Amino acid sequence: MSDPRPLRALSARALYFGRTALRGLRASPLTSMVAVLTIAVTLVLSGAFALVVKNMQGLLERIGEDVTVTAYLADGLGDQERAALAARVQTVEGVQEVVSVSKDEARRRFERAGQGRADLLQALGENPLPASLEISLAPDRRNAEGVRIVVESLQGLPGIAELANAQDWVQGYAGVLSLLRAVGVGLGIVLALATLLIVSNTIRLAVYARRDEIEILTLVGASRTFVAIPFLLEGALQGALGGALAVGGLAGLYRLALPSLASALTLVFGDTPPAFFAPSEMLVLVAIGALLGVVSSAASLAGGLRQ
Amino acid sequence: MRAGLGDAEAAGGRDAALVRLYHVSKSYLAGTWALHDITLEIGKGEFVFLTGPSGAGKTSLLRLIFAAERPSDGQILILGRNVGRARESAIPPLRRRIGVVFQDFKLLPRRTVEENVKLALDVVGTPAREARARTFAILKQVGLQHRRHHHPLSLSGGEQQRVAIARALVNEPELLLADEPTGNLDPEMALEILELISGAAARGTTVLVATHDQTILRRYRRRTLRLEGGRLVEDTPAPGTQP
Numbered sequence: 001m002s003d004p005r006p007l008r009a010l011s012a013r014a015l016y017f018g019r020t021a022l023r024g025l026r027a028s029p030l031t032s033m034v035a036v037l038t039i040a041v042t043l044v045l046s047g048a049f050a051l052v053v054k055n056m057q058g059l060l061e062r063i064g065e066d067v068t069v070t071a072y073l074a075d076g077l078g079d080q081e082r083a084a085l086a087a088r089v090q091t092v093e094g095v096q097e098v099v100s101v102s103k104d105e106a107r108r109r110f111e112r113a114g115q116g117r118a119d120l121l122q123a124l125g126e127n128p129l130p131a132s133l134e135i136s137l138a139p140d141r142r143n144a145e146g147v148r149i150v151v152e153s154l155q156g157l158p159g160i161a162e163l164a165n166a167q168d169w170v171q172g173y174a175g176v177l178s179l180l181r182a183v184g185v186g187l188g189i190v191l192a193l194a195t196l197l198i199v200s201n202t203i204r205l206a207v208y209a210r211r212d213e214i215e216i217l218t219l220v221g222a223s224r225t226f227v228a229i230p231f232l233l234e235g236a237l238q239g240a241l242g243g244a245l246a247v248g249g250l251a252g253l254y255r256l257a258l259p260s261l262a263s264a265l266t267l268v269f270g271d272t273p274p275a276f277f278a279p280s281e282m283l284v285l286v287a288i289g290a291l292l293g294v295v296s297s298a299a300s301l302a303g304g305l306r307q
Numbered sequence: 308m309r310a311g312l313g314d315a316e317a318a319g320g321r322d323a324a325l326v327r328l329y330h331v332s333k334s335y336l337a338g339t340w341a342l343h344d345i346t347l348e349i350g351k352g353e354f355v356f357l358t359g360p361s362g363a364g365k366t367s368l369l370r371l372i373f374a375a376e377r378p379s380d381g382q383i384l385i386l387g388r389n390v391g392r393a394r395e396s397a398i399p400p401l402r403r404r405i406g407v408v409f410q411d412f413k414l415l416p417r418r419t420v421e422e423n424v425k426l427a428l429d430v431v432g433t434p435a436r437e438a439r440a441r442t443f444a445i446l447k448q449v450g451l452q453h454r455r456h457h458h459p460l461s462l463s464g465g466e467q468q469r470v471a472i473a474r475a476l477v478n479e480p481e482l483l484l485a486d487e488p489t490g491n492l493d494p495e496m497a498l499e500i501l502e503l504i505s506g507a508a509a510r511g512t513t514v515l516v517a518t519h520d521q522t523i524l525r526r527y528r529r530r531t532l533r534l535e536g537g538r539l540v541e542d543t544p545a546p547g548t549q550p
Contacts, residue, residue: 009432016429027417216413219373220427220474221403223396 013226021233028209031202032238035296038198039242039289040249042191047250047277047285049184054281055274056177067142069150071133072162085159086133094141094150099134103127130161144171192292199296203235207300232297239293243286251276324348324384325482325513326372331381333367333537341367343537345381349515351481354508354545356524357517359534365517368534369486372515373405374398386481403431406475406483406512408504410490412467414459414474420446421455424474431478445473449503465496472503476512483507485516494522501527 025032071089073082079102086100101109106129135154137146147165154163207214217227254276277285326349333342342364349355357365370376371383374390383390386404388397406427414423421442428438446452449469459467468488475483485504489497501516501523508514518524524531533541 008434012429012434012438013432015435212413213415216415216426217430218399219375219402219407219413220430220478221399221401221405222430223399226399226430 017229017233020230021237024206024210024230024234025237028206031205032234035199035202035235035238035293036242036245038195038202039239039292040245042195042292043243043246043285043289044249044253046184046188046191047246048253049180049187051250051254051277053177053181053184054277056173056180058275060174060177067137067147067165069135069137069147069154069163069165071135071154071157071160072130072164073132074159074161075130077131077159081159082131082133085157088157089133089135089154092150092153094138094146094153095135096138097136099136101132101134103129103131106130106132133160144174195292196296196299199235199238199293200300203231203297203300206234207231228298228301231301232294235293235295235297236290237293239289239291239296240286241289242293243289246289247277247282247285323350325351325386326515327382327384328371329382329384331371331378331383333364333371333376334379340537342371342378342534345539347532347539347542349513351513352508352511354505354514354527354529355516356527356529356531357515357534358519358524358531360519363534364537365519365534366486367537369407369484369515369517372482373407373484374401399430403427403478404481406478406480408468408471408475408483408485408488410487412459412464412471412491414467414470416458416460419456419458420451420462420470423459423470424477427474427478441477442473445477446470448476448506449473463496464491465493465499468492468496468500469503472500472507476507479512481513483512483514485514485518487517487519489518489520489523497523498526 073085077085082100082102086098089095090098104127107127110129135150137150140146141150151163151165154160214227258274326347328345328347331342331345332340334340345368357368359365367376371378371390372385374385374393378391381391386401388401390398390401393401415426418426421439424442424446425438428441433441443452443455446455449472451466451469451473454462454466459470462470468491472488475485483504488504489500492500497520504514504516505527528546530545531541531543532539533543
């Protein structure tokens with residue numbers, strides 16, 4: 001018996017494995033399709049969740065970048081006193097910039113933003129809007145903890161009536177995001193387990209349909225690994241195909257649903273336009289599909305191949 | 308179990324013996340013996356028939372020799388390896404040195420003749436070009452090179468068995484086992500098949516053929532082992548040889 005050189009033998013085996021896996025897909029198209037679609041549905045559902053979480057995460061990061069604290073000033077504070085207070089605030093550690101907004105400026109801003117509701121203020125007669133200081137933070141303080149420290153330093157300064165910041169809102173949003181992420185992970189795990197069960201059973205059918213081939217292979221000296229690899233490869237191909245289908249499906253749904261959901265999305269994501277997966281993230285989805293396929297195949301083969 | 312024989316001891320023993328069984332028994336059901344206390348040796352290059360009525364244990368004995376089963380008792384040394392004690396991972400390499408032919412051919416109906424034969428070469432990682440050349444050569448030897456692209460079900464029973472023999476021989480095995488290889492064939496085809504097997508023996512392959520076909524036994528007159536009720540009751544040497 002000749003002893004082929006290891007590299008040539010390896011490439012010959014790789015060729016055999018690839019050919020056999022493709023032959024397996026062609027031999028049982030229905031079971032292959034069930035496996036591919038099951039994986040695709042799982043990844044579309046999990047992927048949709050991941051897409052929402054990704055966009056919310058993005059928004060949270062952007063909010064963090066321009067987080068500000070607004071100090072509303074007590075009524076009756078003169079221009080000089082306001083300027084002195086602004087100068088005092090500027091010296092607080094963590095403060096980057098202070099913009100002083102007079103009562104009149106606040107009114108003008110309200111009228112610009114009010115879009116036709118400026119008559120509300122006129123109905124009240126006297127300008128009810130307070131003067132304020134808009135305080136932006138140093139980059140290293142643009143987080144919940146940084147805001148808290150700056151707010152504590154400003155509290156009690158004479159002339160400041162109230163301090164407002166997005167800290168509570170950011171924390172609430174982050175809480176919702178964590179919850180969504182946890183639900184998404186839980187859903188993903190449940191769906192992955194269900195997928196493993198379904199796909200491993202469909203692959204078990206394929207193994208059963210090819211039991212004669214397996215028997216003959218073992219008779220001519222094939223090891224368990226040699227018999228198993230084409231099935232694992234077949235699972236990986238089915239999974240990757242399911243993953244690719246899921247990416248395509250998600251992209252299609254995203255394009256179709258985006259226009260009709262635009263106003264609802266504005267509430268969740270603000271002015272930031274939602275983003276789809278980056279190419280590397282799409283590849284991750286395909287890879288997760290392939291992994292699901294391989295694990296399903298391995299589960300269906302475990303203990304199923306005897307010498 | 309009796310005292311064990313290691314692989315090294317087997318290798319260092321009577322080199323000429325490729326198959327050695329020592330007090331081998333096989334039981335599938337407690338209290339009943341498919342094989343009982345079989346002791347025999349088959350030397351390198353021998354052509355041996357295994358005969359006996361249906362249910363005598365011929366197939367069980369062959370299955371023990373190609374390690375599809377483990378003995379319930381006794382020792383089996385095949386090609387210098389103690390099959391009863393071998394790890395599972397050691398079985399595939401051993402089988403690559405043994406060719407096996409069955410009564411029902413065991414061919415894959417969706418693969419061509421060439422692909423069926425090449426399967427044995429795929430398992431050992433033979434490069435594609437070499438595999439094609441060797442497959443063509445062995446198919447030519449069994450007279451089927453012109454049908455290499457056909458599927459087994461389009462061939463006659465005799466042709467299918469020739470494909471099975473080609474697959475068993477393509478790796479140039481040291482030992483060829485055949486379990487009723489002519490059982491499904493008419494007498495003329497049966498003799499053609501035996502000629503091919505006999506040719507392999509003439510080229511130095513050790514051959515063990517299980518058959519209850521008396522015509523074949525009378526025609527070929529080789530050493531014959533006779534099983535009855537799971538026991539080896541006769542070991543008749545080939546005419547003109549020492550027992």
